[in-house]
């Protein structure tokens with residue numbers, strides 16, 4: 001890993017004595033503000049304005065400080081700063097869609113997505129501290145939409161009435177952008193539901209806006225809830241440069257509240273598509289006590305696929321080679337396709353055949369769960385639907 005990253009200077013982030021809301025209000029939200037930090041050509045400026053009109057620009061200053069302004073290929077820049085490629089909807093990698101995971105089909109109204117019987121997901125907010133350029137919910141984050149929960153008490157009633165639901169994911173957007181009082185009222189509704197084994201709060205705050213975790217009231221709330229039901233935070237580190245001293249402190253504060261943190265990275269071209277970067281990422285996560293959990297294949301999302309997706313043929317070899325360098329805990333992550341039909345683990349390849357195992361299946365298709373699939377690898381195929389069916 002980039003050993004210097006853990007020692008990132010905290011002085012430029014001036015978090016002492018300042019609320020996270022005040023820090024958030026200093027985010028870079030316009031091309032003109034961005035230009036004060038990163039050199040832009042007149043062409044860049046015009047392109048960025050066009051792209052930001054369809055998916056807003058929003059970068060915390062902490063995260064901007066991780067970018068090397070002299071390196072146009074900087075991986076952190078690619079994750080945070082728009083590029084003209086976001087306007088490509090149908091290019092070399094194939095077609096794109098706004099909703100590759102099929103969320104909309106499982107929308108029960110009032111912010112509830114219920115795709116697998118045992119898990120309910122509540123879209124708690126459409127806002128995030130940063131609008132990641134590779135976001136798979138790009139169709140809704142940062143934009144007004146009707147999929148966000150309107151009344152959490154009603155959402156909790158739905159969950160209480162469905163005893164097959166074993167866990168809830170509070171998601172978004174980023175729920176940790178809600179005030180602690182709002183989060184408290186949500187967690188209180190879930191605390192007493194007997195069939196819930198645990199609760200997850202999906203958040204990228206530890207990575208892009210760790211100062212959110214420096215609020216004592218939030219940590220106290222999480223610790224208090226955790227005494228009744230285990231609390232997990234699925235987070236999303238993609239590159240070893242993101243594993244800074246401040247991110248480690250944020251993670252340690254969550255550990256202090258008894259929260260388990262699992263990482264869900266995405267394999268992204270120009271960001272982490274090398275053996276060394278993937279190995280450094282997983283090793284770096286273990287060094288700060290975060291569990292490598294998933295590595296997602298980038299979905300065919302509109303305005304994401306063409307600049308970020310790695311063909312499966314290349315990706316499967318890359319992941320296998322990286323795994324050879326990892327110890328047992330580092331290689332515990334699953335390489336995953338989050339598909340409309342359910343979640344599929346990419347197990348590996350035999351010659352030109354890709355082997356997958358289906359982990360979860362849609363309602364009514366439970367017999368598909370745990371089945372094995374075989375597909376023929378092609379040079380450019382980046383998604384299950386691109387690969388022809390094959391036998392062993």
Ligand code: SF4
Pocket residue numbers: 127128129130131132134135136137141172173174203204
């Ligand atoms: S924090 Fe998550 S939901 Fe928000 S823009 Fe980034 S990837 Fe999307």
